Amino acid sequence: MPEAHLSDSVDKSVFAAALVASTFSMFVAPQPTRSAPISVGQNVMVSNPGSGKAYYEVLLSADPSNATHLLACTTVANRDLADSPYDSAVYVSSDSGAHWTQTLYVRDAGDPACAVGVEGRAYFAAIETKLNSHNKRFSMTRFYRSTDAGEHWLPPVDLSRSLDREFIAVDKTSGKQRGFVYVNAAKYVRNLNDDWASITNSINTFGFFVSSDGGKSFERSGVLAPNDYQYVFADGGSTVLSNGTYIAVFPDLNNRKKQLPPDHTEPDTTLKLLASEDAGETFNKAVIISPQASCSQGSTFSMLPQVATDYSGGPFKDRLYVVWPDQGSGRCEIKFSYSKDKGKTWSSPATVNDDVARPSPKTGPDDFMPAIAVNKNGVVGVLWQSRQSDSTNLGYSLRFAASFDGGESFEPSVAVSTASAAIGRGKMLELWGASSGGGNREDYTRGQPLAVELGYDGRFDYIGGDTIGLAADGDGVFHGLWTDNRAGIFAVWTAPMRTIGIAVNHGSPDLASLSDVTEKATIDVANVRFNKSTSDLTADFYLANTSKVSLEAPLKLRITSLRSKLGAASLVTSATDYAQSQILDFTPQIAGALAAGKRSQAQCVTFHIANLHSVVMYPWNSLTQFISLQARVYAKAQQKRAKAQPTKRGSP
Structure with a gap:
């Protein structure tokens, strides 16, 4: 993942210190009620x-x-x-x-x-x-x-x-x-x-x-x-x-x-x-x-x-x-x-x-x-x-x-x-x-x-x-x-x-018909901020197409693992279904397709860290303390091109 830009909302000097302890407030932001599977x-x-x-x-x-x-x-x-x-x-x-x-x-x-x-x-x-x-x-x-x-x-x-x-x-x-x-x-x-x-x-x-x-x-x-x-x-x-x-x-x-x-x-x-x-x-x-x-x-x-x-x-x-x-x-x-x-x-x-x-x-x-x-x-x-x-x-x-x-x-x-x-x-x-x-x-x-x-x-x-x-x-x-x-x-x-539910490709019926294009994309990150009063972390996510082919809409990112060393991490979303709550739809951030070598527009993503405990920050692992996630990227299934038929001798 490209290096994130450290926002001024968190004092950069903290990360330069060899060992600094910081205690955050225990305010828990309200979360939508999600159906339990x-x-x-x-x-x-x-x-x-x-x-x-x-x-x-x-x-x-x-x-x-x-x-x-x-x-x-x-x-x-x-x-x-x-x-x-x-x-x-x-x-x-x-x-x-x-x-x-x-x-x-x-x-x-x-x-x-x-x-x-x-x-x-x-x-x-x-x-x-x-x-x-x-x-x-x-x-x-x-x-x-x-x-x-x-x-x-x-x-x-x-x-x-x-x-x-x-x-x-x-x-x-x-x-x-x-x-x-x-x-x-x-x-x-x-x-x-x-x-x-x-x-x-x-x-x-x-x-x-x-x-x-x-x-x-x-x-x-x-x-x-x-x-x-x-x-x-x-x-x-x-x-x-x-x-x-x-x-x-x-x-x-x-x-x-x-x-x-x-x-x-x-x-x-x-x-x-x-x-x-x-x-x-x-x-x-x-x-x-x-x-x-x-x-x-x-x-x-x-x-x-x-x-x-x-x-x-x-x-x-x-x-x-x-x-x-x-x-x-x-x-x-x-x-x-x-x-x-x-x-x-x-x-x-x-x-x-x-x-x-x-x-x-x-x-x-x-x-x-x-x-x-x-x-x-x-x-x-x-x-x-x-x-x-x-x-x-x-x-x-x-x-x-x-x-x-x-x-x-x-x-x-x-x-x-x-x-x-x-x-x-x-x-x-x-x-x-x-x-x-x-x-x-x-x-x-x-x-x-x-x-x-x-x-x-x-x-x-x-x-x-x-x-x-x-x-x-x-x-x-x-x-x-x-x-x-x-x-x-x-x-x-x-x-x-x-x-409640059955096993389905990519974890959601909305993604089942799409192709996994994770190896053709990466996530660029900017403007990372942490609000100590609400325990919310916000960041601008961009999807970048690193392949040589166009990625056609719909274009969606699915979080498969979300963790924090500081507490219980969750993605802030209005979705009430857990599977849907882990999906970020980047279709509005592209114009029908994401061309080869291009980057989508930004989508602001918010994470909440509940039950926050005291934090000891080390400069060599600070980027993994707040949020660490893994994700997959899905796009419209690519149509397989028919193989060209060999030209018969004597044909035009």
């Missing part, structure tokens, strides 16, 4: 509050053929003397989440995964901990299936030992692999020195299992090892494209020999995608989605990516979407990318959360643990846990945002949970205890000093586990699933999110 229903408790047990780490699946059927699974804290500190449970709803029934409870089991299949089938997997004949612990991942939508469960089949955080995907297409079941998980492999306790020395691989008989057996399985010093730190979610291609995403640790400090902002992992077009017989070369600075500072540990596919018949069919947590900005945020070509290439990462960083470094708010789904209308939904309403950056609540344009932009997020998870709530604190060393049942701690630790479990009490749930039912309604301790102990909660 997202409505959130009642929060409903899923787990039994009378059990006295705490619940964490949930997943959710919906039945595309039965809008009332939902399947949920959760970890249950087991604080008595047991082989494992965790149990797992499955819940079923037959009335769109209004009521829930527990249908399966597995002792000494964690990392639960569940999925609705085809023809009334349901699936559940968990990592069960047992003691062998030598009184040592070992883990076995077991897979359960149900033929009556999760009401009753058949005996499990064993998948493998030494797995971590499995996910289930089912082929629900009409192809020849319909009903195939896929399980992916991180697979620990011992090295030649029989050492798998250390990331530095052990090998972690991508493990997969394939069933062609609806989960009765898994006739195909294997591992894919990382390269060099990389390490498959954990697995992420998985999905199946409409042509039956199996897709899985995962974070690959860049160098297991070099561990970065918890507050790092440089990437420590690389998000990758694996695809199999033949039901796991072969896999294509892993595709890089994006570098990732996994969240590991303070109270927030979050790194798992999640993936979803557009199964609708709309304009974005088979588009892949991935979300993940990332602390590259200095706090944990929700990143997002999409692929138009079934995972071969990916868009530049965008930020989904729309809160504002606190002025003090490393104080958040952190946004973490995202989940993603696409409904039957092609609308993309993202749910995540946010600490924006907790000044301590320890508690969290749930927020949801939706994209109606194939991931090019997201509507403003909305609160989903009506209460938050808070550390230290209640008179009696439920804590954890663990021992290590001595003759411990865990191989990797044997021989170390015998020790006991009592206190909070950072993985569960601060973040609620490793996963939350989001699914879209057959009617297009999104359902979220999470845990919080509003009732005095961590319980499972759910709520429906309804999105």
Whole structure:
């Protein structure tokens, strides 16, 4: 973007100072009431509050053929003397989440995964901990299936030992692999020195299992090892494209020999995608989605990516979407990318959360643990846990945002949970205890000093586990699933999110028939002013045609991302529809067309910054503190010229 002219309305000497603090008034200008494209229903408790047990780490699946059927699974804290500190449970709803029934409870089991299949089938997997004949612990991942939508469960089949955080995907297409079941998980492999306790020395691989008989057996399985010093730190979610291609995403640790400090902002992992077009017989070369600075500072540990596919018949069919947590900005945020070509290439990462960083470094708010789904209308939904309403950056609540344009932009997020998870709530604190060393049942701690630790479990009490749930039912309604301790102990909660509208090209019916000409245009900016009494920023925007062809009217600019480091930024407009409120029509500023190399007349644009906080201005980043936006430009679709027919020999 060409450099803006700094108006005299803001003292230029401020930008020359090395460090100047300025506090602005908190006046909020009136804004027009805009129709909300997202409505959130009642929060409903899923787990039994009378059990006295705490619940964490949930997943959710919906039945595309039965809008009332939902399947949920959760970890249950087991604080008595047991082989494992965790149990797992499955819940079923037959009335769109209004009521829930527990249908399966597995002792000494964690990392639960569940999925609705085809023809009334349901699936559940968990990592069960047992003691062998030598009184040592070992883990076995077991897979359960149900033929009556999760009401009753058949005996499990064993998948493998030494797995971590499995996910289930089912082929629900009409192809020849319909009903195939896929399980992916991180697979620990011992090295030649029989050492798998250390990331530095052990090998972690991508493990997969394939069933062609609806989960009765898994006739195909294997591992894919990382390269060099990389390490498959954990697995992420998985999905199946409409042509039956199996897709899985995962974070690959860049160098297991070099561990970065918890507050790092440089990437420590690389998000990758694996695809199999033949039901796991072969896999294509892993595709890089994006570098990732996994969240590991303070109270927030979050790194798992999640993936979803557009199964609708709309304009974005088979588009892949991935979300993940990332602390590259200095706090944990929700990143997002999409692929138009079934995972071969990916868009530049965008930020989904729309809160504002606190002025003090490393104080958040952190946004973490995202989940993603696409409904039957092609609308993309993202749910995540946010600490924006907790000044301590320890508690969290749930927020949801939706994209109606194939991931090019997201509507403003909305609160989903009506209460938050808070550390230290209640008179009696439920804590954890663990021992290590001595003759411990865990191989990797044997021989170390015998020790006991009592206190909070950072993985569960601060973040609620490793996963939350989001699914879209057959009617297009999104359902979220999470845990919080509003009732005095961590319980499972759910709520429906309804999105008004369908996915459309360029995010608006008014733009759907136009061509994207962003690569042929730029924005010139002049006369930038900020009114400290109203918190309004005004600027003259010009559209310039940098191509060699004319851009014909209508000519419109659409803002796809609008942010401010100082508060909540919005475009001042009279439009009541959010999609329309982000469009600037430059047609009146041109005479029917914008000629090559020419610039439009100016359009004065006004932005409002609400909830303005104290500002620290630095000369090297001052241009990004007030307003930072991304935009697309659209013009009348260009008519393709017919190819000239070759002249026949002998013709005139």
